[in-house]
Amino acid sequence: MAARSKxxxxxxxxxxxxxxxxxxxxxxxxLEQRYPPQPPEQTSSIALRTPQDPSTQQCPHxxxxxxxxxxxxxxxxxxxxxxxxxxANNNSNPTVQDxxxxxxxxxxxxxxxxxxxxxIGLFRGAGLNPGDLGDTPAKFSPDAARDNxxxxxxxxxxxxxxxPAEDDTNGLLVRWSVPDGPRRFFEKISTxxxxxxxxxxxxxxxxxxxxxxxxxxxxxxxxxFVEVRFSSAHDYEVVASEGNCxxxxxxxxxxxxxxxxxxxxxxxxxxxxxxx
Numbered sequence: 215m216a217a218r219s220k221x222x223x224x225x226x227x228x229x230x231x232x233x234x235x236x237x238x239x240x241x242x243x244x245l246e247q248r249y250p251p252q253p254p255e256q257t258s259s260i261a262l263r264t265p266q267d268p269s270t271q272q273c274p275h276x277x278x279x280x281x282x283x284x285x286x287x288x289x290x291x292x293x294x295x296x297x298x299x300x301x302a303n304n305n306s307n308p309t310v311q312d313x314x315x316x317x318x319x320x321x322x323x324x325x326x327x328x329x330x331x332x333x334i335g336l337f338r339g340a341g342l343n344p345g346d347l348g349d350t351p352a353k354f355s356p357d358a359a360r361d362n363x364x365x366x367x368x369x370x371x372x373x374x375x376x377x378p379a380e381d382d383t384n385g386l387l388v389r390w391s392v393p394d395g396p397r398r399f400f401e402k403i404s405t406x407x408x409x410x411x412x413x414x415x416x417x418x419x420x421x422x423x424x425x426x427x428x429x430x431x432x433x434x435x436x437x438x439f440v441e442v443r444f445s446s447a448h449d450y451e452v453v454a455s456e457g458n459c460x461x462x463x464x465x466x467x468x469x470x471x472x473x474x475x476x477x478x479x480x481x482x483x484x485x486x487x488x489x490x
Contacts, residue, residue: 242469245476252278258445259384261376262419265449266389271414272452274462277472278445279479285425285438287489291316310422314378315353317442317486318386318420322347322367324482331368338369345369354378354386372418385421385443401451404461411450411461419445442486444479446471 254263254276265271292308295316308316321327331344345368348354354377356362365374372388392415400412423441450462463471 238470242473245473245480249279249281249476249479252280252443254278254445257443258419258421259376259387261384261387262417262445262447266415266417267449270452271449272460273416273447273449274460275448275468276445277447277475278443279472279476280423280441280443281479281483282439283442283483283486285313285440287486288313288316288320288422288440288442290489291320291486295319309380310383311378311380313440314383314385314420314422315348317422318354318378319348320486321420321442321444321478321482323349324478324485326481327368327478331371334371335369340369343369345371348386375417383421383424385419387417387419389415389417391415397451401453404453405455409461410464410467411453413448413450413463416446416448418447419443421445442479442483444475444482446475 257278257280258276263273263276265273289308292312292315322331328344328347331347332342335341335343335345346365347368348365352358352365354365354374356374357365365377366372367374367388372390374386375389376382376384376387378386392412397412397414400408400410404411421443423443425438425440427437427439448462450460452460462468
């Protein structure tokens, strides 16, 4: 009896992680098919792709994902922010800056990102509060309460590097960083043979394309459209002893990170499409 129960016990212990791993893999596959990577040179700014300190860092990974949404959805978000969404006589024409700001606010204000910001706020002693998500009247401009210092978002998760502007189509750019302690720990053990290292930080960019499509261009109902994008770039310290084979996150870790970025984009797009 004991001999028979042992294989069953092993199967019972092994089955849940196998099922979970397969489920994650299938979920990642679905997101990867829905949001394929975009060419960085054509869909992002040089500032996104440039390390914070080019003299000591490299930026080997730049990931950009995009989705097509009706222009009307972003226009409705702009109207809501201006407090006139129910004004049927409103004929205002939102600017590129308005639309880009609305997309950044939609992304940062999505339920998943907001929950993440609340969790970080709780961990940092700010309570279940997401912090500044660019949804105040000041939006992403410098913080007047801090002597016009760059605005800090989501309880310190990110700092605004470039706010949306009418003369800049690259949208919102924010930077984030990994504490020195964990980074240096992985750098230390990598010198002992550990195959991977932790990034120093990076940047995120939220931008939109020019409007396109419409019935006159054969796109059918729902047009015109815009392409909304979420971009991510990671910086790593350059270690001289590693030469041309600089260590970074493992491929499976990178895939999970890209999958989470796609998931955040998917949630924000779904919430935005409800505006139409």
